[in-house]
Amino acid sequence: MNYRFLLLAICAIIGINRIFSQLPIQLPALLSDHAVLQKNAINTLWGKGPAGKNIKIIGSWDNSDTINVIVGNDCMWKTQIKTPSSDGTYTLQFISDKQNIIVNDILLGDVWLCSGQSNMEFNMNWGIDTTQESYKIKENNSIRFFQVERNFDNNLVSDVKGKWVICTSENAKSFSTVGYFFGRKIQETLHHPIGLIGSYWGGTNIQDWMPKESFNQSDLQISQMHIDPYEGSPRGYSILYNGMINPLLNYNIKGAVWYQGETNVDYDWNIYGKLLSTMINGWRFYMHNNIPFYTIQIAPWNGYASRRAAILREQVAQLGQYIPNYGTISILDLIDDTTNLHPKIKREVGIRIADKILNEIYHQSQFPATAPKIFNVVFEKNMAIVSIQSTGPVHSSKKNITEFELAGRDSIFYPAQAKIEKDNRIILSSKNVNAPQYLRYSFKNASVPNIFDNSRLSLLPYRTDDFEIK
Incomplete structure (x- = not known):
């Protein structure tokens, strides 16, 4: 009886191996027609296939550079291919025994x-x-x-x-x-x-x-x-x-x-x-x-x-x-x-x-990357003096400058009136705060700033306090 079970088990293993050996090459969805591969880089290629079989891979940008990879016992394979930086439309060819897969129109x-x-x-x-x-x-x-x-x-x-x-x-x-x-x-x-x-x-x-x-x-x-x-x-x-x-x-x-x-x-x-x-x-x-x-x-x-x-x-x-x-x-x-x-x-x-x-990333310096920001705040008597780091002078897109808030010792914030000076300073005051100690700018859920510099980017949110907000 034990010999019969052993024979059945051996037959089953042989049958499974034959099935695996006959699996077709399978590519992931990303390796398909019209794909863009990272240029001038080492690109990973991967997929499934018949266990133990060799897959030959050819990139049409260099037909002389053929890559060979052996499919693992788990029917998975992975390898790498080098791409140039040249323009054009290319193909990737995957060959194993009688199977021949061509991925077309690759950029x-x-x-x-x-x-x-x-x-x-x-x-x-x-x-x-x-x-x-x-x-x-x-x-x-x-x-x-x-x-x-x-x-x-x-x-x-x-x-x-x-x-x-x-x-x-x-x-x-x-x-x-x-x-x-x-x-x-x-x-x-x-x-x-x-x-x-x-x-x-x-x-x-x-x-x-x-x-x-x-x-x-x-x-x-x-x-x-x-x-x-x-x-x-x-x-x-x-x-x-x-x-x-x-x-x-x-x-x-x-x-x-x-x-x-x-x-x-x-x-x-x-x-x-x-x-x-x-x-x-x-x-x-x-x-x-x-x-x-x-x-x-x-x-x-x-x-x-x-x-x-x-x-x-x-x-x-x-x-x-x-x-x-x-x-x-x-x-x-x-x-x-x-x-x-x-x-x-x-x-x-x-x-x-x-x-x-x-x-x-691409070192194209003609495009704006750095928005204006507050780099210093000084509190003097009933005022706050804000210094701005920016590309050119800052200006307001509206008559009234909004989104500035001041708070005193009680930590209660009130809207502040703001005036832009020529030296990229902003003078702030609030009728509700006699001696300001804290400042916030565009620090609300629905803040919409209206101060910009020559980059056309808006002044970034800022606060001097570190109060916990629940």
Whole structure:
């Protein structure tokens, strides 16, 4: 009887091995027609195939450079290929026995990941008037989109659903509007291909997008307590990282742009900086790539409690002091309605983040990257004297300068009257504060600043106090 079972087991193993040996080559969704590969870089190629079989890979940019990789016993394979920086349209060929797969219409350029929640997800089909001249789409073969299909999982997922598409009017309308105008500005400036990967989901919080290992830190474990479903969006720590980021990790990218935080204001406003830095470090660790990471601070909205959105923005703004290769922009002035959580001014947001990245990553100094900021405050009798660091003189876009507040010993803040002096100083006073000791500027949930310099960027939020805000 034992011999019969042994024979059956041997036959089963032989049968399974034959099935595995006959598996076809399978490529991940990212390695598909119309893809953009990172130029002048080592790019990872990976997939599935028949165990023990050799796969020959040829990039048409150099037909003499053939790569061979043996599929592992787990039917998985991974290798790397060097891409040049030359222009043109290329193919990738994968050959194993009688199977021959050709990935067509590949461009070599820069690939950027656009991620976050609804304001990154917001596309032109959500109510933007595309007949406006500024929002007209330019079809461009050198811009390609890969939109990751929504997916969440409690376990790591190896692949996503999606495909690379060329920038046409219809394809651009359904992609992130911020992402589109960001990519368009980069491409039109540098004149090389840009690939945009969109991995976003409205109503989600940052914990969804973080690797599970992030929560081994005791100071972040409490942040899991408030992850609940929100208007149909999934909530559960790491579930979107598992389903929508992990499958992208092998793909070489130039950098990432992150626009998220609205859903975290209620519970995590005071630890968002820690959450964000941990997420960034986690992504970089598992990508094996210290990618440039840029953030867009959340827009003004009057529906948040207390001053929690201001605290969250402050943490995002200060993060560059603690982690390298990081940048952020404020968009408080790019708003048309502070009662709308999803402002429709998206083109200008995409252009502003593109300008900063063009300056700091691509060394295009003609684009503004540094907004004016307060660098010194002196309190004298019933006044506060503010010194501004800026590009050229600062000015107000309106007759009345708003968003300055002063407080005395009682720590109660009142609106302040402001006057701009010629030496880039601003003199402040308030009839309700006889001896000011504290100053704030644009430090409310729905602040809309109206002071600018020659860069056309608005004066950044600022405060002299460090009071806890609940």
